[in-house]
Amino acid sequence: MRRLGALYGGSSAHHRGLHEPKYARWLSRIIYLPELAGSDLSDLDGVLVPERLHRRLLERSRGQLAEVLERGATVVLFGDQSVYGACPDGWLPGVAWEHRPTNFWWWLDPEAHSGIVAARPEHSLFRRISLADATWHHHGVFRPPPGADTVIATTDGAAVLYVDRVSSPGTLVVCSLDPLSHYGSYFMPATERFLDGFLPWLAEDLAEGP
Amino acid sequence: MDQARGPARDDVPVRATAIVVLDPMTSTDPPFDREPWRGEVEAVDAYELPSIDLSRVGALLLGAMVDQELLHRHRSLVESFLAHGNVVVFSGHLLRPWLPGCGAFVPKVIRSFHDYALSMVTPHPLYAGVDPHDLTFRRGVAGFFARGHHPTPPGADVLLALPDGEPVTYVDRRTTAGTVLVHAGGGLFDGAEPDSTAARVPAQLLAWVRTEVDRR
Incomplete structure (x- = not known):
């Protein structure tokens, strides 16, 4: 992907996550969310939408993100997508969020399982990260549309990360994990390992297909 | 106190008593919808800051996900709000210099979990009855x-600190x-955690803010 942009909500956590040099090198542009409505995204091959953005501002820009997909480019969504549920036209194509109570503490029990599995161990993402790098907690899951590619799943078959090339001419990467806000708050080492691999995967591998 | 919230009379100036949270609107389950905050504070969309009638507000509460570019752009509003003797509570990492006296956040270099150990410095109602261990x-993490x-301004009261004395919570009246x-x-x-002394903090914070607002 030649040009990747990221939305920036003005919080300290987003600022750290997007400006950290090892991540910023993958970003051609950072778009401040309140200025998104007046921004031209046509130069971008992909737009990264971090978790925990101001829902009213993001909902207002739904059309711009849908347009990115319509012209065959990529949109990446992180985090709880139910907060953007008030869009009159619905949220982005095929995104169906299902809330799950968060178990922040599963890893304190040596017998416990995180509940997360590699649905496609051969997927190109797993050449960049391990399943452990994507394992901290999740706040919900997705029911991807038929034909979408579930990469990380829960043990009961719902998606934590999927790639959808069927619902639009573009590529929609949807991930219920929230790495930027945790990394940006100096919290949870796995989130850093996740971003260390996810961003180069997005920038260098995704366009080549699974 | 009730008088202060009553209808305005010509000879009694209306006192600003509202406690307003600048809501970053990033969550479906914000803490301000829950006890002890519900009904006690008003959540206002953070982007409405420039249009809030601050003359009726006694305290502003701001959390970690708030847009600090916005606050920096409108820092004169914050300065003027404080110049009128009001209260500002910020719980987060300062990114831009919008809050008088407060230096930019400095992350701790962590070598072991001992580096996170907190201790009380000055007794304060916010942390009354709270064990710093909690x-x-x-859950042991x-x-x-x-x-x-x-970094704190001169004369600030440090309430809680990290092991090398780094001021984690402070009050600045100077x-x-x-x-x-x-x-x-x-x-x-x-x-x-509901069953630890740390659970006392939100209610004690609300009570302290209310006291500060009422005593101005």
């Missing part, structure tokens, strides 16, 4: 409450005519 650890500090309480972490408004 702030440092949740350290580091939830604070992972760094803000820099402005108002009162600023800063906590270097996002967890001041959330109750943490």
